[in-house]
Amino acid sequence: MWISGTSQYAIRAVVHVAVHGEDAPVRVGPIAEALDVPRNYLSKTLHVLAREGVLKSGRGPRGGFQLAVPAGKLSLARVTAPFEDVAKRHCLLGRAHCGGVHTCAAHARWEDVSKSLQAYFATTMIADLLGEARDAAAIPVPPPRPRATARRPCVRRN
Amino acid sequence: MWISGTSQYAIRAVVHVAVHGEDAPVRVGPIAEALDVPRNYLSKTLHVLAREGVLKSGRGPRGGFQLAVPAGKLSLARVTAPFEDVAKRHCLLGRAHCGGVHTCAAHARWEDVSKSLQAYFATTMIADLLGEARDAAAIPVPPPRPRATARRPCVRRN
C-alpha cells in the first residue's frame, strides 16, 4: 500500500469532517461508524491531527472535531505527515541518501516518479476530494475485512 | 516505504546475483553478507524467486543461485510481485475498485500518478540497475539499523 492504514483513516476522517462539520463539531462516534473504523483508534488519530493544527477539537457536550484549516488549503501531505516517515521514501532501496554513489538511469527515472508522487500529496487538497459524491470517502472500504484468515505472505496458493 | 522490506532484499539480491553469478552460481551466505541481510530469511526469499522462475537454484557443492532470465528482460515488477499485493495499490484509500462511485479530479490525477509508478516497475529492468558502480545495490543500506530504539510512531519528538 502506498500510505499506511492510519493515514487512510486520517484522510477519510478529515474529508468526513469537512463535509459534515461546517455548522457544528462532529463527534468521533458518528465518524467511526460512518467510516467503519475502530472508534478509540480513530480518536487517537484525530487527537494527533488536532495537536498538529489540522483539526480543532473540543470536549464535553457540543464537543467534537472541526477543520482548523479551510479544506481548500489543506493538503493530503499535511494530513498524512504525522503518520508517515517521508525520509524513507527517497530511495527505491530504502537508503536515505542515494544519488551519490550510483546514479544510474533507473535512479534518475525513479527520482522523477518519486517526485511526482510527493507533488501529488503536496498539491492535492482535501477540497479536491469533495467531488460529486460529497462523502464518498466515508464509504466503508470494501470487502468486510477478511481478517485472521491464514493468508500466506503473498505467494500464490499452489 | 513504497515497497516492502522483503521486496528491497529481493531486488538487491537479484542485482547481486546478476553481477556475480555469470560464471558460477552464487551462494546465499556471501549474498547475505554483502547485503547485510539475515541469511535464512534471504534464503527463503530467494527460494520464492526460484519457485517463481526468476532465479535458478541448485543444492550441494556447486549449488547456489543464478538468474533464470537475462537481466535485460527481468523487470522490477517481476522480482517484487511475489512480495507485494498490487491489488491494494489502485485506490488511494485502499479500495480495490474506486473509479465507479466517485470520480473526482483528485482521483483522476491519482490514477495518473499510480499508473506511472506501475509503469516504472514494469519497464525498469534489473540491467538498468547495473550502472556505474556495478554492485551499488549490494551496498548495505545506511545507518546500521537503529533497531529496538523506542521510536514514537512518527510524530515529532516534542
Added chain:
DNA sequence: GATATTTATCATATGCACATGATAAACACA
C-alpha cells in the same frame, strides 16, 4: 455544584512482517 457528555490518555492485546535456529533433503566428489 451536580450531572451528563465528550475528548484525552493510559495500559494492554492482537496480527503480521520480519527474523532466527534447527533439521531435512539434494547434490558433488572422492
Added chain:
DNA sequence: TGTGTTTATCATGTGCATATGATAAATATC
C-alpha cells in the same frame, strides 16, 4: 558408499502498526 556442502523446510521468536477497553479530564447545561 560416505562425507561435506548447500538449499529447502519447519518451528518458533520478535517488534511494530493496529486495535481494544477502561479511566481521567474538560466542558455545557441545569
